[in-house]
Amino acid sequence: MAGDALLESLRLALGRKKFQKPSTPPEPLLVVRNWTMEERLERFRAAFEEHGGALHVVSSEQEARTLVAELLAGREALASGAPVLAECGVLGLAGVQSGFTDPELLGNAAQTVRIGISSCYSLLAESGEVVLRFTPEEPRCISMGLPIWVIVASRRKLLANLDELLGLNPRSFESSSETALIAGSERQEIHLILI
Amino acid sequence: MTKPTEIRSHVLANLDHYLAELDKQLTAQGGTVVYLRGADEVADYLELLTREREIPVPGGAESLRRHAERLEPGVEAYLRGESPADPESLELADGALRISAAAFLIADAGAICLTGEHPGGTGPKIQVVVAGIEKVLPRMRDLAVFLPLLPSDTTRFLTGPRRAGELDGPEELCLILVDGGRSELLASPERRDLLRCVRCGACLPGRVGGGGVDCPVGIDTEGLPLRLREEAPLEVGGWKFRLWGYVMRKPRLYEFAGQMLRAFWREEWGLPAPPAKSFRQAWREGKK
Structure with a gap:
């Protein structure tokens, strides 16, 4: 079935003409909570931990590096190209x-290594979700x-x-081939180190 | 505050415009958009695709057909008030092809929204998504109203195949838009309301027609399906059920039919064999 034929049958059903513009769609009301950073953090912690994630709040990049090293406990890991990982010195860990x-090399490495280290696009306090945007620096298999x-x-x-995410720049979703909102996973043990 | 009902009604009244916008945007981002009439054409398309790409299908064409019917139950499913639960994806040949169902389509971003699908691994080589034409929303920000209706641990927005430099993700992304009788529903202002449904399940477990629950997109879940059934009663099973109904109303004929069935039963029919004695026969013998 050609797209044109379907669209024409829809126009016929709706009594519309080709190229007829619609009226402005009703505007959804975006409700952005005016929470302080501490409030956001507490709400995020509650929701994220309810989904089974572990939140570690640290005060410096050095502390983040030390914590990653503790979590690795000598095991091998794959790391994404997120700038924050380089800034923390995580990429230099053994x-x-x-x-x-x-x-192919990434796929092969992912077959043998059990730990992935990445960053994220944003975090949603209300729902405890992690927002990922897959890019050349942030491949899917390292995070998920x-x-x-x-x-x-x-x-x-x-x-x-x-x-708040949708209100920031809704068109930014098009800048990546995929954006994912993750609220925990039964398949994964998830640790978030927040600096 | 804008209710979901208003946005869904606006979309349906201008569906041709938003589908054209979605098609243009997703195609510009490297995706492919295919328009098909119903589950049969979806199954034919998938069969052709797997044959061309030499992707083995356990269970063959019949299994693809069953999956296509689950992904695209068609408009009759609305009329029957069937469960709005999302069908599971089908993954073939260790990720060579993944076939999923869309929760929403977003016109301005050329995006496909999937819920409940963990992206895991490196992703399939070919990602096919099947969606009814009514799934479209005008803008990403409309999701602020609609996503909370479909709570899920994973929500994904696909805006095309992997881009230059990306190390994983699908090499091909194909969106199959299915009419499945929806364009006929659109032509009827009274029936069109059914297409506002986003399959949130708010009317479950009572199901459409029996729940009495407030529908977030304003569908009269009690009255509308009943009115539609009265207007056009659904054919349930056709002549076989009518014959069964006739026989059930004639006790002697029913017993005779049972005797004939036991006498001429064939194993090759592949059905559970009937018991050696009917319930009536066993009852009579037990009373002696």
Whole structure:
């Protein structure tokens, strides 16, 4: 069935003409909570931990690096190209592989390593969701494809809710091939280190 | 505050415009958009795709057909008030092809919204998404109203296949838009309301027609399906059920039919064999 034929049958059913513009769609009311950073953090902690995630709040990049090393406990890990990981020195930790440019090499490495380290696009306090935007620096399999996922992010990423995310720049979703909102996973052990 | 009902009504009244916008945007981002009439055409399309790409299908074409029917139950499912639960995705040949159902489509972003699907691994090589044409919403920000209706641990927005430099994700993304009788529903102002449904399940467990629950998109879940059934009673099973109904009303004929069935039963029919004695026969013998 050609698209044109379907669209024409819809126009006929609706009594519309080709190229006829619709009236302005009703505007959804975006409700952005006016929470302080501390309130956001507490709400995020409650929701994130309810989904089974573990939240670790640290005060410096050095502390974040130390905590990642403790979580790895000598095990190997794959790290994404998120700038915050380099800034914390996580990429220099023993056993951390990063800088992948070849899909096959990354796929093979993901078959043998159990821990992935990445950052995130934002965090939603109200729902405890982690927002991921998959890019060349943030491949899917490092964040979502391994049994243990360690996220390192600045607390600046903490938004109040989905409405705030959609209100910031709704067209930004088109800048990536996929955006995902994750509220915990039965498949993964998730640790979030918030700086 | 804008109610979901207002946005859904606006979309349906201008559906041709939003589908054209979605198609244009998703195609510009590298996706493919295909328009099909119903589940049969979806099954044919999937069969052709798997044959061309040499993707093995356990259970063959019949299994693809069953999956296509689950993904695209068609408009009759609305009229029957069937469960709005999302069907599970089908993944073939270790991620060579994944076939999913969309929760929403977003016209301005050319985005496909999937709920309840963990992206895991490196993603499929080919991602096919099947969606009824009514699933479209005008803008991403409309999701602030609609996503809370479909709570899920994972919500994904696909805006095309993997882009230059990306190390994983689908190499091809195909959106199949299915009419499935919806364009006929649109032509009827009274029936059109059914297409506002976003399958949130608020009317469950009572199901449409029996719940008496406030529908978030303003569908008269009690009255409308009943009115539609009165207007056009659904054919349940056709002549076989009418014959069964006739036989059930004639006790002697029913018993005779049972005797004939036991006498001429064939294993090759592949159905559970009837008991050696009917309930009536066993009852009579027990009383002696």
